Amino acid sequence: xxxxxVAARPxxxxxxxxxxxxxxxxxxxLFLIFPIVTIVIVSFFDYNSVxxxxxxxxxxxxxxxxxxxxxxxxxxxxxxxxxVWAITLFIGFWIAYFLVFHIRTNTIRIACFLLTTIPxxxxxxxxxxxxxxxxxxxxxxxxxxxxxxxxxxxLEFLLYSPFSVVVAFVHLNTFFMIVPISNTMxxxxxxxxxxxxxxxxxxxxxxxxxxxxxxxxxxxxxxIFIFTVVMGDFATVNVMSxxxxxxxxxxxxxxxxxxxxxxxxxNAVVLLVIMLLIVSAIxxxxxxxxxx
Amino acid sequence: xxxxxxxxxxxxxKRFGATVAVDQIDLRIPKATYCCLLGPSGCGKTTLLRMLxxxxxxxxxxxxxxxxxxxxxxxxxxxxxxxxxxxALFPHLNAVDNVAFSLKMRGVGKAERQEKARRYLELTxxxxxxxxxxxxxxxxxxxxxxxxxxLITNPSVLLLDEPLSALDPxxxxxxxxxLKRLQTELAISFIHVTHSQEEALALADLAVVxxxxxxxxxxxxxxxxxxxxxxxxxxxxxxxxxxxxxGSNGLDRGEIAVRTDRCHxxxxxxxxxxxxxxxxxxxxxxxxxxxxITLSIDGAREAISLLPDDAYFAKPFKIGxxxxxxxxxxxxxxxxxx
Numbered sequence: 083x084x085x086x087x088v089a090a091r092p093x094x095x096x097x098x099x100x101x102x103x104x105x106x107x108x109x110x111x112l113f114l115i116f117p118i119v120t121i122v123i124v125s126f127f128d129y130n131s132v133x134x135x136x137x138x139x140x141x142x143x144x145x146x147x148x149x150x151x152x153x154x155x156x157x158x159x160x161x162x163x164x165x166v167w168a169i170t171l172f173i174g175f176w177i178a179y180f181l182v183f184h185i186r187t188n189t190i191r192i193a194c195f196l197l198t199t200i201p202x203x204x205x206x207x208x209x210x211x212x213x214x215x216x217x218x219x220x221x222x223x224x225x226x227x228x229x230x231x232x233x234x235x236x237l238e239f240l241l242y243s244p245f246s247v248v249v250a251f252v253h254l255n256t257f258f259m260i261v262p263i264s265n266t267m268x269x270x271x272x273x274x275x276x277x278x279x280x281x282x283x284x285x286x287x288x289x290x291x292x293x294x295x296x297x298x299x300x301x302x303x304x305x306i307f308i309f310t311v312v313m314g315d316f317a318t319v320n321v322m323s324x325x326x327x328x329x330x331x332x333x334x335x336x337x338x339x340x341x342x343x344x345x346x347x348x349n350a351v352v353l354l355v356i357m358l359l360i361v362s363a364i365x366x367x368x369x370x371x372x373x374x
Numbered sequence: 375x376x377x378x379x380x381x382x383x384x385x386x387x388k389r390f391g392a393t394v395a396v397d398q399i400d401l402r403i404p405k406a407t408y409c410c411l412l413g414p415s416g417c418g419k420t421t422l423l424r425m426l427x428x429x430x431x432x433x434x435x436x437x438x439x440x441x442x443x444x445x446x447x448x449x450x451x452x453x454x455x456x457x458x459x460x461x462a463l464f465p466h467l468n469a470v471d472n473v474a475f476s477l478k479m480r481g482v483g484k485a486e487r488q489e490k491a492r493r494y495l496e497l498t499x500x501x502x503x504x505x506x507x508x509x510x511x512x513x514x515x516x517x518x519x520x521x522x523x524x525l526i527t528n529p530s531v532l533l534l535d536e537p538l539s540a541l542d543p544x545x546x547x548x549x550x551x552x553l554k555r556l557q558t559e560l561a562i563s564f565i566h567v568t569h570s571q572e573e574a575l576a577l578a579d580l581a582v583v584x585x586x587x588x589x590x591x592x593x594x595x596x597x598x599x600x601x602x603x604x605x606x607x608x609x610x611x612x613x614x615x616x617x618x619x620x621g622s623n624g625l626d627r628g629e630i631a632v633r634t635d636r637c638h639x640x641x642x643x644x645x646x647x648x649x650x651x652x653x654x655x656x657x658x659x660x661x662x663x664x665x666x667i668t669l670s671i672d673g674a675r676e677a678i679s680l681l682p683d684d685a686y687f688a689k690p691f692k693i694g695x696x697x698x699x700x701x702x703x704x705x706x707x708x709x710x711x712x
Contacts, residue, residue: 273462281476282450295466
């Protein structure tokens with residue numbers, strides 16, 4: 083279509099951008115906005131032990147916000163988030179640092195990146211079950227410790243405990259720290275490191291004054307991944323704690339298994355709001371648009 | 375201590391695997407010299423500069439700065455400062471903090487280091503932009519910040535890696551004057567890597583032409599231009615016709631150089647001058663005060679005559695015409711084999 087033809091029919095020209103944006107809008111509306119709106123609506127419904135009753139009541143929110151159990155569960159989940167975040171950040175940062183600054187050939191760097199994906203090579207269930215022969219009462223770790231005489235009796239806290247929950251989270255999610263951080267780090271101009279060395283900076287000073295400030299966006303993106311994944315998880319907490327630990331996700335699943343959908347929906351809305359607050363706080367702290 | 379040389383290089387060689395980047399360089403740079411390292415890309419000039427800075431270690435040989443062997447010292451212990459080609463400003467720090475970076479590393483207090491940094495920004499006329507981030511500065515301004523950052527370490531030798539290549543021609547000329555002014559004012563040595571002969575001629579006290587990792591010639595710009603040692607130098611610096619020496623009896627006597635502005639043109643039917651070559655005119659370029667006429671000699675060699683505009687227009691030529699390019703014996707400069 084020539085330029086004149088477009089100019090001759092301005093209504094057509096006006097429509098073009100809508101057609102271009104249409105498909106994605108449709109997908110987002112169908113798979114993101116519609117479900118969320120449904121959850122928000124259902125969260126105001128009434129329910130009894132057999133059915134959901136369309137209504138507009140605030141009881142569900144009252145139950146979520148004023149129950150001691152909810153508060154304890156959120157606190158427990160935050161505990162996991164903080165610990166897992168700190169550990170994955172520490173490990174992820176150093177792995178990214180090693181990959182970017184110490185490996186010289188690209189081939190080996192790609193090979194090492196593939197190695198970091200190993201935790202994803204098997205299904206979630208198999209992966210979690212395979213912790214049992216390692217961390218269990220008669221597992222490898224306990225056998226080794228007993229054999230070496232480090233401990234006189236098998237350590238109980240290794241499996242079905244907050245410890246094992248954190249181990250499983252870290253094992254799976256460190257990858258989500260490594261990728262964005264190494265991505266940001268790879269963009270640091272190597273001559274900046276030389277310039278810092280010229281200015282008499284020690285290795286530690288280069289790290290704190292140049293590398294960390296310039297990796298901030300990657301750290302922020304990785305942190306958002308970790309926060310969202312750990313906050314919403316129920317499977318890992320359930321399996322790895324042997325059903326002894328609570329999390330927000332688990333609480334919702336329990337409500338759903340008892341057909342209390344409106345209660346679960348209210349819980350989900352509260353979690354969503356909290357997550358949005360956390361993410362917007364991170365985005366305010368660090369300008370992640372630089373990375374996108 | 376009355377050492378005479380700021381920098382001495384003794385048999386400096388750098389190999390990367392099997393390739394020799396810098397090959398047995400010997401060079402002495404007197405105190406407070408503006409030295410330009412000049413050559414085509416891949417000639418080893420940047421590697422040599424990086425070895426001076428301490429970002430590469432020489433495979434063989436010694437580097438002396440201010441009379442001390444610094445071959446194995448880290449960059450900050452050499453008394454050198456480097457201005458990187460890409461400026462390498464820290465993108466998360468504003469101009470003041472960039473300049474004050476080395477002071478911060480040495481543990482100087484915030485107020486003191488910022489005050490000193492501002493003084494150096496003043497030296498490079500950047501006071502107005504002190505609070506800006508590098509991304510908010512133009513290329514020329516970033517360069518001034520980089521210059522201030524390099525100078526604040528009080529170096530005895532400042533190393534500049536193609537500092538003017540990223541600037542537009544107008545800024546380049548301005549910056550050139552400024553670099554020379556700073557070098558004279560501070561009375562330290564500047565070692566400036568460039569591939570522009572114009573830059574080297576304008577700035578240098580000592581110009582070093584390199585090719586294939588070796589020094590082809592180290593001399594004052596005037597000597598370099600007037601008396602190039604080899605055909606490579608003559609061609610690289612320009613302004614010279616490299617011609618076969620008029621050998622008697624077909625004896626090979628190497629090549630000679632004659633400055634293009636000392637060559638004039640004679641019509642073929644005029645009396646043949648003593649030293650001349652017959653060719654046909656392939657190009658006429660008007661350059662304002664001069665006219666550059668290119669001749670093809672035997673279809674193999676080019677020769678250029680650079681004539682003052684009035685002389686040319688008094689007796690103009692046309693493309694395709696035959697003409698003799700002529701010079702006087704006194705303007706002949708014998709080149710030695712490379």
